[in-house]
Amino acid sequence: MTPGALRLDEHSLAGNLLTTDTVPAPRRREYWREALSRTFGAVDMSVAEEVHSGTIRTASLGGLQVTTVDGDPLEARRTPRLIARGDEEEYVVVKLLSKGVARLEQDARDVGVRPGEVFIYDMARPVRLLLPECFRTKSIVLPRQVLGLSESDLREITASPLASDTPLGGLLSVLLSRLADTAGSYRPYAREVLARSVVDLLNVLADERLGRTSEGTPSGDAAMLVQIRTFIGRHLADADLTPEVIARAHHISVRYLHKIFEGEGITVSRWIQSRRLEACRRDLLHREAANRTIAAVGHRWGFASAAHFSRVFRAAYGMSPSEYRDTHRP
Template identity: 45%
Template sequence: MSLVLTTDSVPERQKLDYWRTALSRALVPMTVTPHGAGRPFSGRIVSGRLGYLKVSAIEADAQRASRTAAHIARSPDAFVAVGVQMRGTATLVQDGRRATVEERDIVVYDTTRPFSLTYPERFSTRVVHLPRRAIGLPDEQIRRVTGTVIGTADGIGSVLMPFLATLVASTHTYSPAVAGKLAATVVDFFLTLVAERTRPGEAGPDSPPDGARRQLARRIRDHIDRNLADPALTPAAVAEAHHISVRYLHRVFEDEGVTVARLIQRRRLEESARELARGGAAAPTVAAVAQRWGFVSPAHFSRVFRDFYGRSPVEWRTGRGR
């Protein structure tokens, strides 16, 4: 369900305060300063959820939005934001980087570190907030793309821009099961973006050639998907099934943007969420779903499910909070 926040019916003297609250509610707490003091101000946000992602479509007059260390201390929401500049331009500043955002560019920033976005004219943007816990990358890898602008003329940007723009505009049309799969796809796109923006280092003696690595990684992913229900599915078991060492397994996946253990857990959670979202009188119990997808106990399943999706399996099954 989408939430629409607009200044249209707000008295002029209250518009800016309303907008600051609306922007902080839909995104993360920030300070907002309009450009052009004394001018009438207007803004509109349509926000919602796509599975475990927060999505927002924003159109507003010129302004500067900034998130400071004080904001982060009071509200340490851990997201990576991926925005698509639909109209107008912007300047992003984070981690000492200053990037100019043109129309149709993709911009990436981290809400756990201070940043500012300056829009010198009326603008339109679409923003997706990815929970850091769903990404599963160490901070140093995430920093390779945050505080930067991604061009969309070629590479992953040319695919990601229209996908995100359409996705945010149509969030309310997806069923919970489809929304969960689309959220996972967005995360996979982001992981691919990180991998694309990472310069490969010197190949060590344990590094497989690129072609062989990709083929082996695909086989391993297929093996994981076929064996998700097995509680004994671990990195060690995966390595043994493919007659390689655990160290070599990690080398194969070092450019995949996710560890093998995290991949196994994420795929189990995705399949569990899909099954729970069916609902209805015949909906399986939480314990049955936990057992079917290889979790060691319902209590462990409930804990990691809440950590990943932000709500319990029971709430997910009944549709509460979505």
């Protein structure tokens, strides 16, 4: 928080609730902007000159955050400047528009969103969200790495609203709405199970968009593949993440693990390496990593050898990690 910025009153934070109801009218606009930024991360937030009311309710769900927001019109931008700062974990937001209308811009898409539709955006890339009238949204915010999706796969599901009359759209809209209303009432174990279910659904959505769901794929194999990708995403920084470790964690044989990945056209080890390389590439673009050595960046994401990291990075991106950082960093 910048010097002199408004600090949120402690009584407003009780019960995971932020509200303008108890804030004097002259202070509401500044309070509301900070409340939104605290909830959704570093964004350029534009709100009306006069804020009448706003409420944010949050609850944790495993490693995810569930949030309901009621408020006046606003515009939020995640800019390249904010992304380059690299001072926070990267998140994906899955949002249900319950009331009002919205417009979302990301990945060269500019789409309108209607009540009842679910949409997804990635905080690691520039995004603009416009809510031009009073609105209600229900969101799940999850760390990007948990999904275990590649950069290109993730782009397939961002800024593409899902209508509630589609199979996955209907399932996600009901799930989001119920979780937002009840997340705080579940026991820890139930929260973990529900969080995994959300991640699994998003992986199924990516597979459907990419045409990877085939009639000949056994449903058990497909479900196991989703779980394994999620597991890899959660343990990407672990240098000891091997096919043996993954198989043991899922109570399957290494042979069966390799069989599941055969249909993906890639080995388990290559999948892990490609996810690690993407995580390193994003780190190299962050201003926060400017003083880190190349070896430190690689080590953070499970590359024990700096020489091996540089070699596979060059093979994937056509230049060394240091050249990539010098060429692409803002």
